Amino acid sequence: MLAAIDTPLSISLADHLTPEEREYLVQTVEALKTYTQSNPDDDQSLEILKDAYWKLGMQAEGLAATRQLADTYLRQGQYSAALLEYEGILLHEPDADDAQAVIAELEAKLNPTGAKAEIALDFGAIEEPPPAIPEPSSASQPALIATADTRMPDNVPKPAPPPPSLEQDANEPLARFLIQYRMASREIVENALCRVRRLNAEIQADPNTPSVAAGLLDEIIKAGVEAEPLLSAILDRTKFAYAPLEHYDIDRQIVKMLPEPLTLGRRVVPFDLVSRTLMVAIDNPFDTAVKTIVQQSVDYHVQWHLAMPGVVHRILRESYRLAG
Secondary structure, eight states: OOOOOSSOOOOOOOTTSOHHHHHHHHHHHHHHHHHHHHOTTOHHHHHHHHHHHHHTTOHHHHHHHHHHHHHHHHHHTOHHHHHHHHHHHHHHOTTOHHHHHHHHHHHHHHOTTOSOOEEOTTSSSEEOOOOOOOOOOTTTGGGGSOOTTOOOOTTSOOOOOOOOOGGGOSHHHHHHHHHHTTSSOHHHHHHHHHHHHHHHHHHHHOTTSOOOOOOHHHHHHHTTOOHHHHHHHHHHHHOOEEOOGGGSOOOHHHHTTSOHHHHHHHTOEEEEEETTEEEEEESOTTOHHHHHHHHHHOSSEEEEEEOOHHHHHHHHHHHTTOOO
């Protein structure tokens, strides 16, 4: 968890922000402006810092952060993401020759044939139009039968990903991690894991009553382990970004952008939408399966954050108006 910098900021805050929102954004800037200087490859933190600057009306600082983020994406080889950021620079500085030059280079990299291409939603590749499928006929229908050597056409709709299962979560890897690095005693972790499995089994047994799934960190904290030092230790080891959701004014409609079984069953909280980036908080950084499912479910770039387990539980409960 990042500590706030002591130096006060002399800034002009946007008039539409509440005092609480302003204070939170100021603290975010104070924490991240120095951190991102010493960690220039942390694109998630740069994205948060950039967004905070723009929301505060700090256009010069926001533009500088946009440049830093664009350069970071470029170094990392994330050319589509870099292109979006450089194009954002041109919106504010149409005469920025350096940005125009980089954009020309990126367009040449991404589209060496010279044909107009679209930026892929996963920010990793160029989307090409799928090959045309001939109209089916009585003569051609047998050829569509799949065999060991037959590949289905690319533009055949893919089946939807299977719904997440509470039985296939990531609590066990998280438990091993906590024990290995002595973040909690083996006894506490194993007892909490047993409680989580029992509670989630009860939830599965009553599918007609929506409930927030039990979380391992939540149960460990309830057992007496201090929440803030625990999350700080996890963040230090995993290098996950942290989202203080307790300071956000969460829009219920954003939380509900994902299917209810996914958000409640895997404790997933979409909490902000910035341009084409959806910010999502979870309380288990080892749940790699849920990341895949979420990315398949939305047409946005997804940024992942770790949040306080109790806050995750409360936001989900309030968003879906569930009983306490």
